[in-house]
Amino acid sequence: MVKQFQGIPVLETKPSRLAPPPFYTVVLINDDFTPMDFVVGVLQKFFFKNREEAERIMLKVHTEGRGACGVYPRDIAVTKVEQVTNFARSKQHPLACVMEENR
16 A cells, blocks of 8 residues: 655555464385384484483384384475485485475
8 A cells, every 4th residue: 555655655564474484294114124123213313312212212103104203494404304314325224214294
């Protein structure tokens, strides 16, 4: 809407609302080759899980085919996926780590 201020047209602005940034869940995917102890170690090293929580998530990955490691903003989720993937490949494990947008 245009208003006048001392005869000069001035645009009136409305406060804008920014949507919160999307968050992503980082997920480990089961395979038949990566040792369970390695998965537990990954959860402790990259997701700062204690031993009990890491074992619980590892068992979920093993029994259900996938397990959530945490929820992060996009940049952090991308970094976590890259770190886990690079670490697994450096140890010659096919462990898959992906991120999924929360809805």
